[in-house]
Amino acid sequence: MEYSGLVTVSRVEKYDPAMLRKAIDRQFALLGVEELLRPGMKVVFKPNLLAARKPEQAVTTHPMVVEAAADWFLARGITDITLADSPGGLYTEGLLKGIYQTCGLRQLEDRIKLNTDVTWVAKSREAGKYCKSFNLIRPIAQADLVVNLAKVKTHGMTTLSAGMKNLFGCVPGLQKPELHYRYPNQQAFAGMLVDLDELVAPAVTVLDGIVAMEGDGPSSGTPRQMGCLFAARDLYAQDWAVAQAMGLEPDTVPMLKEALERGLVCPEKIRLEGDPMPQLEPFRLPRGISLDFVSKLPPVFRRPARALMDRILRPTPKIDLGRCVGCGKCAESCPPHTIEIRQGKAHINLKNCISCFCCQEMCPVHVISVRRIVK
Ligand code: SF4
Ligand code: SF4
Incomplete structure (x- = not known):
């Protein structure tokens, strides 16, 4: 398959429904997302719902970003849309309902299903380098098309939490800490994450970088105005480009280093379309991250x-x-x-x-x- 490397950028300064709809329309057109649609298909949205936090705390994907994506699919006749994530901690119906409420997603219930099925399905991929089999939350395992709706944040263990790291929430509940234990060092954990990314293979990833997070991310950092919505079909190129915009050296981010070594990202072939990438002061890193000299x-x-x-x-x-x-x-x-x-x-x-x-x-x-x- 020909390497894409296309990353689209829209400057969106605030969570405004009309601005977000316009940005998604333009970015999905640039990416040819409409060509992927088939009548009756099951679309699953995978937001970042790490914990029950209000949208303005910038821990979770903003509900207006989810809404703009939902409206785009609905306008094209795709009505079977489920939102699904396994937040940190236990994976129970009660906790999911509380998270939907706090994260501002209940208002979307008339248009999309908010998943409450807490079962999972084992999925394998022989080509996995560190991990060949994962248990995935059921809607993700059974989706025809996965739309990754992530948040841009710094992260105490992985440095960056954007499209690639977001898919860790496809693993149910306390099976996530088990994977931390099985892959205790940064590089092995990054390798496992890339295996998971390749297995889930989202069709498109939207990054909510309108208000991102810096410092002690992914949950105790500081909201940081970035003013951008990113979208790409190339998960790795997008995380690479966004890491650069945050002032990180992408090849010091273990997940991106692993993707580079596997030939999944070609930095010299990344193409940006849409608005120009913002020129920002570097993001503050979590206190747990040391400089890799x-x-x-x-x-x-x-x-x-x-x-x-x-x-x-x-x-x-x-x-x-x-x-x-x-x-x-x-x-x-x-x-x-x-x-x-x-x-x-x-x-x-x-x-x-x-x-x-x-x-x-x-x-x-x-x-x-x-x-x-x-x-
Ligand atoms: S450290 Fe935090 S999570 Fe742990 S028991 Fe105390 S309050 Fe709860
Ligand atoms: S940082 Fe240490 S104490 Fe905290 S969850 Fe990880 S292993 Fe446990």
Whole structure:
């Protein structure tokens, strides 16, 4: 198949239904999305619904972006549209309903189905490099066409959360922490994510970068005006281009490095169409991300330097016990089960901690910070 590399950009300064509809119309026309439609097909939207947060907190895909995409498909006679995601933590019907409510999605119920089926289906792909089989939430596994509706954010473990990382929510509930445990280092985790991306293979990815997130993403960062809606059929080219716009070096983002090594992205062939990419001050990174100067060393020194850095500089979670409410959400999502709730407070045994920061992502009162020996 010929390499596409096409990424479309619309400057959209605020969540305005008319502006969003116009942007989606123009971008989907540039991408030829209409050619993919077949009468009666099942379309599944995969938003980022990490947790029950209000749209203005910039943790989740804004409901107006979902609405504009829904209206585009409905206007073309596609009526079987389901919105489905497995947020962080448990995957239950009750929790999903609460998330739809808080994330502002209930108003779309007259037009699209909000999934409440919490079963899953095993899917395999022999060509997977790190992982050949995943359990996928049922609507994604049974979709004719997946539309990835992600949010642009920084991320404590993967550096970037955009189109590629968003598909991790296709794995049901607490099977996500299990994958963190099976792939504990950054590169293996990135490799597993690319295998998952290749399996789900969304037909088109829309990135909500109107108000993005910087700093301690994906859930405790700061909303950051970016003023852009991105769309592409090429998931990898789009994440690469957006990483650059955020001031990241894309090949230091483990997922993108993995995609580059597999030949899934050709940076020199990425084409931008639509509005010009904004020139932005670099995004603030999560405190857990260190500068990757090891890759600048001669190859022979890299492995021992990385091992040493890992030992000395590895960031670890720190709980403000005074403010911890003892809800147990961190313990529930900790892959190696190294958090215990004692006398109404969470305690981490750091010996087993793999620095995945799932606990930080899930803490509803944001009392988990990143402790670094070198600031
Ligand atoms: S304590 Fe937090 S960072 Fe450490 S392994 Fe558990 S969830 Fe991950
Ligand atoms: S999720 Fe946060 S508030 Fe809840 S027990 Fe863990 S640290 Fe405490």
